[in-house]
Amino acid sequence: MALLKIxxxxxxxxxxRTRCKPVMKVTRETRRLISNMIETxxxxxxxxxxxxxxxxxxxxxxxxVGEGPEALINPEIVQAGEEIEVATEGCLSIxxxxxxxxxxxxxxxxxxxxxxxxxxxxAQNLLARVFQHEIDHLNGVxxxxxxxxxxxxxxxxxxxxxxxxxxxxxxxxxxEPEAVSAA
Ligand code: NI
Numbered sequence: 001m002a003l004l005k006i007x008x009x010x011x012x013x014x015x016x017r018t019r020c021k022p023v024m025k026v027t028r029e030t031r032r033l034i035s036n037m038i039e040t041x042x043x044x045x046x047x048x049x050x051x052x053x054x055x056x057x058x059x060x061x062x063x064x065v066g067e068g069p070e071a072l073i074n075p076e077i078v079q080a081g082e083e084i085e086v087a088t089e090g091c092l093s094i095x096x097x098x099x100x101x102x103x104x105x106x107x108x109x110x111x112x113x114x115x116x117x118x119x120x121x122x123a124q125n126l127l128a129r130v131f132q133h134e135i136d137h138l139n140g141v142x143x144x145x146x147x148x149x150x151x152x153x154x155x156x157x158x159x160x161x162x163x164x165x166x167x168x169x170x171x172x173x174x175x176e177p178e179a180v181s182a183a
Contacts, residue, residue: 004040004054009094009142015052016093017140020059023073026116030060030073034114037062038069045167046092048130048183050137053093061134063183065127071114075135078120081106085125088151089133089143090163091183096155099147103129133183 009016023030033056041049041062050061060073083105090098107128110120123131133143144152155163 001035001039003043004036006040006044006049006053006092007055012055012093015055015057016137016142018052018057019140020052020057020138022059023112026073026112026114030058031114033058034060034062034071038064038071041069041092042168044092045164046183047126048134049092050134050183052137052140059138061137063127063130063134065130072109072119072121072131072134073112073114073116075109075111075131075138077107077132077135078110079108080104085129086148087129089129089147089183090155091133091143093137094142094144096157096160097144098153098155099144100151101129101133101143101146102148103132103146107131109135130183 007015037049037054040054041064047065048061048063051058059075060071061075062069062071081104084102085105086100086102088098089101105128106124108120108122109131110118113119136142
């Protein structure tokens with residue numbers, strides 16, 4: 001496995017604002033990309049990472065909210081509950097910026113898992129939030145587009161370092177990360 005470079009805004013505005021293309025076939029190369037994205041996500045203490053964030057314009061993302069890493073390929077939100085929840089988010093492609101983002105509390109998504117098998121996943125709370133954040137990435141949408149404007153704020157370098165350290169420890173030790181996510 002290898003660590004990939006996470007591209008950031010505004011340098012990589014082209015790929016980060018692209019509507020990504022469906023994955024036509026899950027190949028060995030797709031699985032290698034997924035493995036590398038999972039390693040990269042862990043290293044950065046993220047809860048999710050979408051292909052355009054590593055410069056690949058394909059509709060897939062990886063995630064891990066404490067139950068082990070998985071991938072979702074060609075994801076679609078097929079159902080969204082009415083209840084909206086506002087919580088703080090960050091993004092690995094906009095380092096240190098955080099803001100409060102309204103998201104559906106409950107959704108159902110379909111897609112293919114990393115083995116290429118069709119899945120339909122119910123998701124609530126943090127997992128639902130991560131899915132919505134990552135699916136937005138595949139459509140060229142960033143969390144700042146949806147954040148409550150007054151809520152946007154920059155973390156200091158120390159706070160960002162703490163986030164990464166806590167995130168790394170949490171990823172091996174604790175199943176329930178708090179609602180501040182970087183994806
Ligand atoms: Ni993100």
